[in-house]
Amino acid sequence: MKHQDQVVLVTGAGQGMGQEIVRHFADAGAKVGAVDINKEALTASVDELNGSVNGEVIAITANIAKSDSVRDAIAAVVEKFGRLDVIINVAGVGSFDTFIDTPDEHWDKVIAVNLTGTFLCCREAAKVMTKQGSGSIINVSSTAALTGEGPSHYCASKAGVMGLTRSISRELAASGIRVNTIIPGPTNTPMMADVPDEWTQKMIADIPLGRMGESEDIAKVASFLACDDSGFITGQNIAVNGGMAFI
Template sequence: MQAERGRLRSALIVRLNRGPGIVRSDDNRGTVHGRVALVLVDDVRSLQAEKTAAHSAGYPQCVRPGNVQAQGGGQMGFADKVVFVTGAGQGMGRAIVRHFGDAGACVVAADINADAAAAAVAGYGAKGLALACNVSDPASVKSAFDTVAERFGRLDVLINSAGIGSVDAFLDTPDDNWMRVIGVNLTGTFLCCREGARLMQKGGAKGAIINVSSTAAMSGEGPSHYCASKAGVMGLTRSIARELAASGIRVNTIVPGPTNTPMMAGIPDEWMQSMIKAIPLGRMCEPEEIARVAAFLASEDAGFITGQNIAVNGGMAFI
């Protein structure tokens, strides 16, 4: 955002993926730097016109919002922010994608199930991108973030929601199950944080990374591999929050209690009832409630919050 003669201006950034060209504003302020066109606009009407022109020309684009937003702009200033969500095919991940997408963000839904990822961004058109991604595989993760860089040129928000579990007693835990749960929940979070932070730094974004842990990390109530992996996520968040702060990247963890997601379907009923009885508010969390907390942590309203664990568990545990 720049000030000129007392007026506020916003920048419309257009990636020129189809060869050389130029995008011009109504007062000829359009400029091109390499394969990116930067158009400065003063008001909502100009911003809408430039977005329409870029879309008609076939150029995917996003907005660097200043104080000016397009009509129908998003909640908490997410209009055209680029948001990457893992585990986006169901449960919390899908709810998070829909929340940010409905708020006007460019949403990237990454999931090992490509069809589920595509369903998560249905209706968002060019502002939705579905990617098949195995977060435990470094090559798959790098490919996903490379695609985001090519499509949008930057990343503003990363939310690591991918997670798995397995019902195993400690002494009977197969090695493969241990490695699989740790690989997705902890290693996957590490890999995505690393690639996401690199893209944020490259694009100059003062971004936000939000990891998803679990109350089980504190209570120990759950299979050993799951509790260990989610405790590791909390430690990872604290470490990288310190390291990335100088780059303007904030990193926080959401720590949900029992949440009404498909993953809970595999838990024995007696465990489920015991968990609900331990929740003072007397019910499970809904995925949309997690999405709203993620939106807060990603917003400028949380601009001085980093390295924190935010419990969303109905009072069953205190951090």
């Protein structure tokens, strides 16, 4: 199996894209630390997966916007499995605010989870991977960061993720660590369920391939970036959006 015994940590693993990525890697034989702030949803997901996948999945409740919580989550994976080969930073939040009416607390929360949380996860994972001399860090941005079609806090946070990837990929390359970003287009996830239907239909109309993305589309690209097939790829922002926007 492609990821046999590879140790992977996935944030935002309780539902949607993160949950599917956990399933994809565990099906391929990986040992996965599934991280989410929602303990109930995470536990239910992991219990279901462990009865149906080839690898092993453990549930870790954590708030990725808090450095101590991130440190503890990564330590739990290393303690259980002995190493950390891949981290996939999926966790994200958003809210539907116009720029002028964005409350401070909404801006702070979106930046804290989407950008600061990704930074903290990258930093703590890199500490482990540097000692190993290898690793793959995979961040998740959004096509909204390319088009600007979305709330300002969300677009800014996801654009920041791409800049973070470019910077740390250069710094970490000498340690054998690759860092890349996946940029999904509109994807069928629980987060999209809150988007008004007229917005959804407009987004689909803007996608040349004529459909929404599926979580499996993202999981397959993450799988590629996590294995030796992509061994000469780092610092890249890879759009998986049906042709909706270009980098």
